[in-house]
Amino acid sequence: QSALTQPRSVSGSPGQSVTISCTGTSSDVDNYNYVSWYQLHPGKAPKLIIYDVSKRPSGVPDRFSGSKSGNTASLTISGLQAEDEADYNCCSYGGRYSFYVFGTGTTVTVL
Amino acid sequence: QVQLQQWGAGLLKPSETLSLTCAVYGESFSYNYWTWMRQPPGKGLEWIGEINQSGSTNYNPSLKSRVTISIDTSKNQFSLKLTSVTAADTAVYYCARRPRTLTPAGVVSGRWFDPWGQGTLVTVSS
Numbered sequence: 001q002s003a004l005t006q007p008r009s010v011s012g013s014p015g016q017s018v019t020i021s022c023t024g025t026s027s028d029v030d031n032y033n034y035v036s037w038y039q040l041h042p043g044k045a046p047k048l049i050i051y052d053v054s055k056r057p058s059g060v061p062d063r064f065s066g067s068k069s070g071n072t073a074s075l076t077i078s079g080l081q082a083e084d085e086a087d088y089n090c091c092s093y094g095g096r097y098s099f100y101v102f103g104t105g106t107t108v109t110v111l
Numbered sequence: 112q113v114q115l116q117q118w119g120a121g122l123l124k125p126s127e128t129l130s131l132t133c134a135v136y137g138e139s140f141s142y143n144y145w146t147w148m149r150q151p152p153g154k155g156l157e158w159i160g161e162i163n164q165s166g167s168t169n170y171n172p173s174l175k176s177r178v179t180i181s182i183d184t185s186k187n188q189f190s191l192k193l194t195s196v197t198a199a200d201t202a203v204y205y206c207a208r209r210p211r212t213l214t215p216a217g218v219v220s221g222r223w224f225d226p227w228g229q230g231t232l233v234t235v236s237s
Contacts, residue, residue, distance in 0.1 A: 003155055046205065047227075048225035091156070091223070103155050104155040
């Protein structure tokens with residue numbers, strides 16, 4: 001299965017909003033409401049920030065939000081903060097044969 | 112609070128077997144699936160496979176011929192073996208939990224991974 005497509009990088013100033021897209025196919029993103037997003041800081045364990053397209057785990061700030069339209073999911077970070085500078089990976093369930101497919105990863109830079 | 116701690120050899124030669132173990136603290140294996148992922152340098156994450164406490168496994172089709180995931184419920188540990196490694200297998204490897212919950216209606220599968228281990232860099236080089 002092919003990786004989901006994400007922009008290589010996005011950037012914004014503190015307080016601004018940025019949106020990361022995650023484009024899949026009719027076999028994964030479009031077919032299931034099982035998109036999750038992970039924040040990766042170097043040397044640290046990846047952190048779940050969104051699951052089931054738009055749900056936030058306990059402890060994740062509400063400036064992180066997720067959505068989906070067709071075969072494209074999106075993660076929006078509102079009120080960008082310095083600690084949000086990290087890599088972000090999306091993931092979608094792809095069914096009983098493909099199981100789980102991740103995105104290509106996006107680096108968020110806070111200017 | 113569930114914590115995962117992983118370890119294993121960090122430097123391998125081509126054709127050798129990668130071996131990593133992940134210990135689970137703060138929770139029994141229960142109904143969850145226990146998962147391995149990896150991230151090659153400069154690339155996105157890749158799902159490798161998963162196992163539950165009964166030993167039932169699912170593997171990434173692209174790696175299935177070389178991967179074995181096993182579980183030791185007595186030690187609360189699960190392990191990954193990847194045979195015949197090449198430079199393309201150089202990556203940071205992570206273990207994680209995929210939650211499944213028993214409800215009155217039956218077992219409900221979460222389709223996300225949380226928490227994760229700290230990662231182990233495995234380099235394949237001659």
